Amino acid sequence: MVSGNIEWELLAPEFILAGWAAAIILLDLFWGRLGKEPLGYLAAAGAFVAAGVALIWADDTTDVGGLIDINDYTTFFRVFFALIGGFACIASARYVKQKLLHPGEYYALILMTVIGATGMAASSELLTAYISLELLSFSLYVLTSYSKFDLRSNEGGLKYNLLGAFASAFLLYGIGLVYGTTGTTSFAGIGEVLSGDIDDIRYGLYLGIALITVGLGFKVAAVPFHMYTPDAYEGAPLPVTALISAISKAAAMALILKLFAQAFLPIIDDWRYVAAGLAVVTMALGNLVAIQQSNIKRLFAYSSIGQVGYLLVGIAALSPETASALVLHMVGYVATNLAAFVAIIVYYNWTGREEISEFKGLAQRAPYLALSLTIALFSLAGMPLFAGFATKFILFQAAAEEDLLWLAGVASFFSFISLYYYLVIIREMYLGEPDEKSRFPTPWFEYGALSILIAAVFVIGLYPQPVYEVVEDSTNSIFLPADDDALVEQR
Amino acid sequence: MEYVLLALLAVPIGCAIVFTLIPGHYPQLIRYVAFLGAAAMFIMSAAVFFGYEINGESGLQYELRWDWLENIGFFGEDGITLFLAVDGIAAPLVFLNGIVIFAAVFVSWNIANRNKDFFILLFLLVAGVYGVFMSQDLFFFFFWYEVAVLPMYLLIVIWGASSDFGTFTRTKEYGAMKLTLMLVAGSVLIFVAIFATFTEAGLGTFDMTQLREVSYDEDFQKWCFPLFMIGFGVLAGMWPLHTWSPDGHVAAPTGVSMLHAGVLMKLGAFGILRVGMDILPEGAAFWAPVLMTVGVTGALYGAVSALSQTDLKYMVGYSSVSHMGYVLMGLASMTTIGVTGSVLQMFAHGVMTALMFTNVGAIYDQAHLRDMTKFGGIAKVMPRHTAFFTIAGLSSLGLPGLAGFVAEFHIFVGVFQADYYWAGALGILAAAITATYILRMLARAYFGPLNEHWEGLKEMRIGEQFAAALLIAAILFMGLWPAPFVDSITDSVNSISGIA
Numbered sequence: 009m010v011s012g013n014i015e016w017e018l019l020a021p022e023f024i025l026a027g028w029a030a031a032i033i034l035l036d037l038f039w040g041r042l043g044k045e046p047l048g049y050l051a052a053a054g055a056f057v058a059a060g061v062a063l064i065w066a067d068d069t070t071d072v073g074g075l076i077d078i079n080d081y082t083t084f085f086r087v088f089f090a091l092i093g094g095f096a097c098i099a100s101a102r103y104v105k106q107k108l109l110h111p112g113e114y115y116a117l118i119l120m121t122v123i124g125a126t127g128m129a130a131s132s133e134l135l136t137a138y139i140s141l142e143l144l145s146f147s148l149y150v151l152t153s154y155s156k157f158d159l160r161s162n163e164g165g166l167k168y169n170l171l172g173a174f175a176s177a178f179l180l181y182g183i184g185l186v187y188g189t190t191g192t193t194s195f196a197g198i199g200e201v202l203s204g205d206i207d208d209i210r211y212g213l214y215l216g217i218a219l220i221t222v223g224l225g226f227k228v229a230a231v232p233f234h235m236y237t238p239d240a241y242e243g244a245p246l247p248v249t250a251l252i253s254a255i256s257k258a259a260a261m262a263l264i265l266k267l268f269a270q271a272f273l274p275i276i277d278d279w280r281y282v283a284a285g286l287a288v289v290t291m292a293l294g295n296l297v298a299i300q301q302s303n304i305k306r307l308f309a310y311s312s313i314g315q316v317g318y319l320l321v322g323i324a325a326l327s328p329e330t331a332s333a334l335v336l337h338m339v340g341y342v343a344t345n346l347a348a349f350v351a352i353i354v355y356y357n358w359t360g361r362e363e364i365s366e367f368k369g370l371a372q373r374a375p376y377l378a379l380s381l382t383i384a385l386f387s388l389a390g391m392p393l394f395a396g397f398a399t400k401f402i403l404f405q406a407a408a409e410e411d412l413l414w415l416a417g418v419a420s421f422f423s424f425i426s427l428y429y430y431l432v433i434i435r436e437m438y439l440g441e442p443d444e445k446s447r448f449p450t451p452w453f454e455y456g457a458l459s460i461l462i463a464a465v466f467v468i469g470l471y472p473q474p475v476y477e478v479v480e481d482s483t484n485s486i487f488l489p490a491d492d493d494a495l496v497e498q499r
Numbered sequence: 500m501e502y503v504l505l506a507l508l509a510v511p512i513g514c515a516i517v518f519t520l521i522p523g524h525y526p527q528l529i530r531y532v533a534f535l536g537a538a539a540m541f542i543m544s545a546a547v548f549f550g551y552e553i554n555g556e557s558g559l560q561y562e563l564r565w566d567w568l569e570n571i572g573f574f575g576e577d578g579i580t581l582f583l584a585v586d587g588i589a590a591p592l593v594f595l596n597g598i599v600i601f602a603a604v605f606v607s608w609n610i611a612n613r614n615k616d617f618f619i620l621l622f623l624l625v626a627g628v629y630g631v632f633m634s635q636d637l638f639f640f641f642f643w644y645e646v647a648v649l650p651m652y653l654l655i656v657i658w659g660a661s662s663d664f665g666t667f668t669r670t671k672e673y674g675a676m677k678l679t680l681m682l683v684a685g686s687v688l689i690f691v692a693i694f695a696t697f698t699e700a701g702l703g704t705f706d707m708t709q710l711r712e713v714s715y716d717e718d719f720q721k722w723c724f725p726l727f728m729i730g731f732g733v734l735a736g737m738w739p740l741h742t743w744s745p746d747g748h749v750a751a752p753t754g755v756s757m758l759h760a761g762v763l764m765k766l767g768a769f770g771i772l773r774v775g776m777d778i779l780p781e782g783a784a785f786w787a788p789v790l791m792t793v794g795v796t797g798a799l800y801g802a803v804s805a806l807s808q809t810d811l812k813y814m815v816g817y818s819s820v821s822h823m824g825y826v827l828m829g830l831a832s833m834t835t836i837g838v839t840g841s842v843l844q845m846f847a848h849g850v851m852t853a854l855m856f857t858n859v860g861a862i863y864d865q866a867h868l869r870d871m872t873k874f875g876g877i878a879k880v881m882p883r884h885t886a887f888f889t890i891a892g893l894s895s896l897g898l899p900g901l902a903g904f905v906a907e908f909h910i911f912v913g914v915f916q917a918d919y920y921w922a923g924a925l926g927i928l929a930a931a932i933t934a935t936y937i938l939r940m941l942a943r944a945y946f947g948p949l950n951e952h953w954e955g956l957k958e959m960r961i962g963e964q965f966a967a968a969l970l971i972a973a974i975l976f977m978g979l980w981p982a983p984f985v986d987s988i989t990d991s992v993n994s995i996s997g998i999a
Contacts, residue, residue, distance in 0.1 A: 333572055375523075386649065391649050392642045392643075392646050397642065397645065401638065401690075402568075404690070408694035408698050409697075413691065413698065416690075416694050417690075417691040417694075420690040421687050424680075424687045427679070427683055438653060438656065438657055473567065473568050473569070473571070476571050
C-alpha cells in the first residue's frame, strides 16, 4: 500500500497544530492565571502560524507515502481551514470566558478540527480520508455538547454523534464495496479502473458510490441526510455553530470534489442527475424551511443547507472549470457566513439573545454591527457588491456551460427565495425599536475579525480575479492529466 | 473625456463612502456633501449628453475598458470587463438620471431621521442606475441593475410611510417587501437568460458588443427573449406584473419615489431594448405582438386605475404604469420612430413623474393627507405649487409644447407605421383618459373655492421649488426643442438590427 518514502516534514503544519493544541491544554492546566480569553487568541495564533508554514509548499507537488497529496489543492485548503480555525478561536474568546468551562480542551479541539479538515482535502485515498473525517467529526461532536449544563447542547451533541456514527457506517461500507470491486482505495487507481470496462463490477460499485454519497451527504448536510443540522446548530455554543457551518461543510465539500473529480469522473453520466437531484431537494428544503424559523441559529442551519445545495450544483456539473467556480463560491460563502456568525456572537455576548425578533433596533444600539450583519446577509442572498453575487454568478454560469441550464435556473430561483428570510432579519435590525437606547461597548478584537471578514466579502465581490486564480491553480492540481483526456473524449 | 463615465460611478459611490465616515450628528454637513455630489453628477451628466457627437455612426462614445475576469475558468479573452460607454440611447438617460438625483437631493433636504443612512442608500441606488445605462458588459449590466434594486427595501422600510384607507392599511413593510421580491423574482429570469445567452454564444465573454454580432439560433431566440422581456418587464411596470409599482411608490419617501418612478423603472425598458432586442432581434420580432398587447393593456389599465384613485400618490403611481405602457408599445412597434419615441418617453416620463412626486410630497408634508376629495382650492394658498403640478399634469396628458407630447407622438406614429391600428387607437384612448384624471384632480384639489380647513398651508419650500423648476426646465427643453434628443436617439436606434 505505502509507496515511496515518507517525508514527515511535509506534514509540518499538522504537527504544529497538534503540538499547539497540546500546549494549549497544558497551559490551561498549569498556568490558570493566564485567564480564559488570552488562550483563545493564543490558539488563533497557532492556527495562523500553521497557515503560514503551509505556504512553504506553494506550487510544490509531492506526496506522503502515496496517502496524502501535497499540492496546490492541499496548500490552499491548509491555509483556508487554518484561517477558519483561527477566526473561530478569536470569535470564541469572549464567549468561552463568559459561558463555558475548560477552555484549554475547547481550543485544542478547534485546532484538531483543522487537522481533520486538512486531511480530508489532502488525502489521496479513501481510508486516509475516512480517518481525517472522523477526526473532524469527533472533535465537533464534543464541541457541540460543550455547554454541558445546557440541555439543548447535550441533545444536539448526542443527535449529531449518533447520526454521525450511522453515516460513518454507511461511508465505511461504501468504501469497502468500492475497494472490493475496484481493488484499490486510491482515488487515482479507482479513476483508472472506472475509465476501463466496468460491466462486471457495475452493481457493487454503484452501491458503494451510493453509500459513500450518503455518508458524505450527511457531513455536508445535504437533504435528506440533514436531520441533525438544526438541532446541532441550535444546541452547540455559537462559535461552534459557526465552525460547523464553515469547516465541516467546506472540508466535506473539498473531499467530495477531489473524490468525484479523481475517482468517479469517468462515469459522471451515471451520477450526474443524482447529484443534480440532491442539489434541487437540498436547495428547496433548506430555503423553504428557513422562512419559518424564529431562532437565528436554526435559520442559519437551514440557510446553510440551502447553500450546500448551490455547492452541489457545482458537483453535478463537475469539470475543471466548475471545480474552480465551486471552490470560489465556497470561499465566498465561508467568509460571509463567518462574518454573519461573528456578528451574531458579539450580539449574543452582549445580550444572551438569539431569537430573530430580539434583534430589533440593533441598528440604533450598534450601527457598525448591524451594517456588517446586513452586508453578510445581502451577500448570502447573492446581492451585488458582495461576494455572494459574483461567486454565485460564476458558479451558476459554470453549471449552465455544462448543459445544466435548468439547474442554474432552479438555483437562481431558490437564491431569490432566500432573500426573503434574510430581509426579515434586516427589517428587525433597522425598523424595530430597541428596548433600551444605550450603545453597546465596542469589542475591539471581535470587530477587528469582523472587519477583516467583511473586507474579504467585498474583495471577492468586487475583484475576484486574484482569488479566482489561486483557486484555479489549486483545483487544477486535482484533475489528473489522464482525466483531462477522458473529459476531452466525452466532449 | 473617457473618464467622465467612470467619474459618474465614482462620485456617487465616493459620496456614499464619505457619508459613512461623517458622524451622524452632523446632518447639515451630510446635506452639503450630498448637494455637492449631486451637483457634480448633474454637470457631468449634462456634459455627457451635450458632448455626445451625433455623427451618423451610432458608435459608442466615452469608451473605457478595464479587465475584471479574464482567461480563467470558462472565461476567455475579455471574459468580464468593466466596459463603460454610452450610445445615443443611453446619453439622454444618463442626463435624466443627473437631473432627477439633483432634484431629489433638494426634495430630501429636510429628512431629519438618520439622513446619513438615507443618502448612503440613495447614492448607491443612483450609482446602480448610472452603471446600467453605461455598461456594455452583460455581467456588469446585471450587476448594476441589482445594485439599483438593492437599497430600495431599506429606503422604503425606514423612511417610507404607510397608507391608511380606513377599512384597511397598506403598510410600508408590505410595499417594500412586495417591490423587492417582485423585482428580484424578475431578476431570476434575467439571470437564467444571461446564462443561456453566454453559453449559446460560446465566446467566453460577456462583452455585449461581441454578443450582438453572434447570430443565434432562431428557436433559442424564441424561448430566450421572453425571459428578458418578462424579467426586465417587471421593473418596467409591465402589466400584469406592475402591481409592485403603485404600492412601492406610494410607500416610498418622496425623493425615492422620484428616482424610482423617474429613472429606475426605465432600467426595465432600457434592458428590454439594450439586451433583449439588440442581442436577440428575431426573438423580439416573434414576441413583439405580445409585448404590444401587454403594453397597450398596461397603458389602458393604468389610466383606468388612476381614474379611480382619490389618493394623489396612488394616482401618480398608476399613471406611471400607464406611461410605461406607452414605452413598451413603442418598443414593440420595432420601428425606428416608435423605438425613438419610447426612449423619448423614458426621458419625458422620468422628469414629469419626478415633478409629480415632488408636488405630492410637498403637499403631503404639510397636510399629512393625500386624498384629493378632501382638498379644494389649494391654488389660492399654494399658487406656485399648483402651477408646477399643472405643468406636470399637462405634460402627462400630452399637451403640445411639453415633453410628453413629443414622446407620445413618436410612439403613436411608430405604432401605426407597424400596422398596429387597434393598439394605436387604444393607446390614444388611454391618453384621453389621462387627460380626464389629471384635469379632474386639478379641478377637485386645486381650483374652485378654497376649503377653509386648508387656509394655513404654506407655499412649498424653496428647495422644492428649485427642484420643480429644474424638472420643468427639462420638460420645456424637450418639449420645445426636441432635436438634440431625437437626433441622438435615432442615430443609435438605426443601428439596432431588426428595427425597420
